[in-house]
Amino acid sequence: MMKGQIGVIGAGTMGAGIAQVAAQAGHKVVLTDNNAEQLLKAENQINTSLDKLVEKGKIAEAFAQEVKANLSYSIHLYEHQDAALVIEAIVENLTVKHELFKQLEQIVSQQCVLASNTSSLSIASIGACLQNPSRFLGIHFFNPATLMPLVEVIPGVATSAEITHSIETLITNWNKTVVVCKDTPGFIVNRVARPFYGEALRIYEEGLADFATIDWAMTQMGGFKMGPFTLMDYIGNDINYTVTETVFAAFYYDPRFKPSFTQKRHMEAGFLGRKTGRGFYDYSENAQASAANEDSQLGTYIFERIIVLLINEAADAVFMQVASPTAVDLAMTKGVNYPKGLLAWADELGPAWVLKKLENLFEEYGEDRYRPNPLLRKVVREGSKFIS
Numbered sequence: 001m002m003k004g005q006i007g008v009i010g011a012g013t014m015g016a017g018i019a020q021v022a023a024q025a026g027h028k029v030v031l032t033d034n035n036a037e038q039l040l041k042a043e044n045q046i047n048t049s050l051d052k053l054v055e056k057g058k059i060a061e062a063f064a065q066e067v068k069a070n071l072s073y074s075i076h077l078y079e080h081q082d083a084a085l086v087i088e089a090i091v092e093n094l095t096v097k098h099e100l101f102k103q104l105e106q107i108v109s110q111q112c113v114l115a116s117n118t119s120s121l122s123i124a125s126i127g128a129c130l131q132n133p134s135r136f137l138g139i140h141f142f143n144p145a146t147l148m149p150l151v152e153v154i155p156g157v158a159t160s161a162e163i164t165h166s167i168e169t170l171i172t173n174w175n176k177t178v179v180v181c182k183d184t185p186g187f188i189v190n191r192v193a194r195p196f197y198g199e200a201l202r203i204y205e206e207g208l209a210d211f212a213t214i215d216w217a218m219t220q221m222g223g224f225k226m227g228p229f230t231l232m233d234y235i236g237n238d239i240n241y242t243v244t245e246t247v248f249a250a251f252y253y254d255p256r257f258k259p260s261f262t263q264k265r266h267m268e269a270g271f272l273g274r275k276t277g278r279g280f281y282d283y284s285e286n287a288q289a290s291a292a293n294e295d296s297q298l299g300t301y302i303f304e305r306i307i308v309l310l311i312n313e314a315a316d317a318v319f320m321q322v323a324s325p326t327a328v329d330l331a332m333t334k335g336v337n338y339p340k341g342l343l344a345w346a347d348e349l350g351p352a353w354v355l356k357k358l359e360n361l362f363e364e365y366g367e368d369r370y371r372p373n374p375l376l377r378k379v380v381r382e383g384s385k386f387i388s
């Protein structure tokens with residue numbers, strides 16, 4: 001498979017980026033979509049992106065030409081007949097994905113590996129429609145796929161270990177940071193990151209601080225590149241809210257993942273973020289920037305409350321065998337640009353200090369949302385660290 005032909009299905013936000021990444025890694029790539037207009041848009045987008053890289057001196061003109069020549073675009077699924085690997089990035093709908101994979105299995109060779117870029121459906125549920133689900137797995141890129149280094153590789157219950165291993169090697173050779181994780185809701189990043197948004201919203205809802213103050217605390221005290229509200233406005237409140245709601249439902253309504261009314265109301269009002277000119281902040285031309293209350297005691301309280309919940313979630317992902325401690329830390333630094341891996345951060349802050357903070361919150365609120373993870377308790381009991 002190392003230099004075999006790669007197929008990408010769905011020429012939207014993710015598919016176009018994934019196709020470009022594979023073509024830049026030297027593969028012949030066929031990008032298909034059932035919408036011809038969308039294909040043309042993707043072709044223009046990829047060409048523009050390559051031209052910009054040349055302009056900025058990041059790649060040579062000859063290389064850009066090579067990459068363009070590696071790519072072909074088609075509305076016909078049968079163009080994937082020679083593929084060694086096909087990655088699906090179409091609409092997030094199980095029935096539509098099933099229809100596609102059933103057709104695709106008739107077209108590709110027996111050896112061809114099949115993958116989905118799904119964010120929220122289980123790999124087991126998509127693969128169940130295949131005659132041979134052992135060659136099917138999740139390959140989850142982050143947006144924008146050309147820039148974000150992380151890729152989560154997710155074997156389903158039916159996936160063969162050999163296929164998982166060969167895909168891990170292949171995607172690593174595409175210059176990506178690969179983490180292998182269990183087929184559980186949100187995989188690593190979309191699960192572990194939930195408190196960054198959820199606890200920030202909760203602090204706001206309790207009236208403890210406004211959006212600007214919470215963002216200030218997380219950037220100044222925590223060193224995060226963006227505060228939670230600025231980031232939610234970037235992602236879009238519709239998308240971010242839907243991820244939270246999906247993860248919440250998939251975890252059988254575990255209160256740790258409870259969505260927020262504040263975000264839901266912003267979504268319902270059409271305050272989606274930058275894309276609509278207004279989200280938690282106003283992006284119109286004459287809008288006044290909101291001033292943060294730069295009270296260091298309040299800032300410290302906000303940062304500590306959010307960081308201990310993030311650490312607790314990272315510990316839970318390890319405790320429940322979703323991924324190794326190193327993989328969880330890599331996922332958060334390479335997938336969402338956290339300034340440090342959460343478990344290394346816990347080691348630095350002191351696991352006993354983190355546990356105490358969580359116990360205090362749990363005692364104050366009496367809510368399961370704050371229950372300390374058993375792995376954190378074990379690390380404290382043994383006087384050990386998360387990352388050795």
Ligand SMILES: NC(=O)c1ccc[n+]([C@@H]2O[C@H](COP(=O)([O-])OP(=O)(O)OC[C@H]3O[C@@H](n4cnc5c(N)ncnc54)[C@H](O)[C@@H]3O)[C@@H](O)[C@H]2O)c1
Pocket residue numbers: 009010011012013014015032033034035038088089090091092096100117118119120140141142143
């Ligand atoms: N957008 C993100 O940030 C993001 C990040 C990671 C993963 N994902 C996942 O990637 C997948 C695609 O998401 P997106 O944001 O790129 O979507 P998108 O809406 O931008 O693109 C989807 C594309 O698929 C095409 N399509 C739909 N049905 C098709 C079919 N039956 N056959 C061929 N083409 C079809 C559409 O024409 C469209 O061009 C989803 O599974 C999503 O969960 C999205």
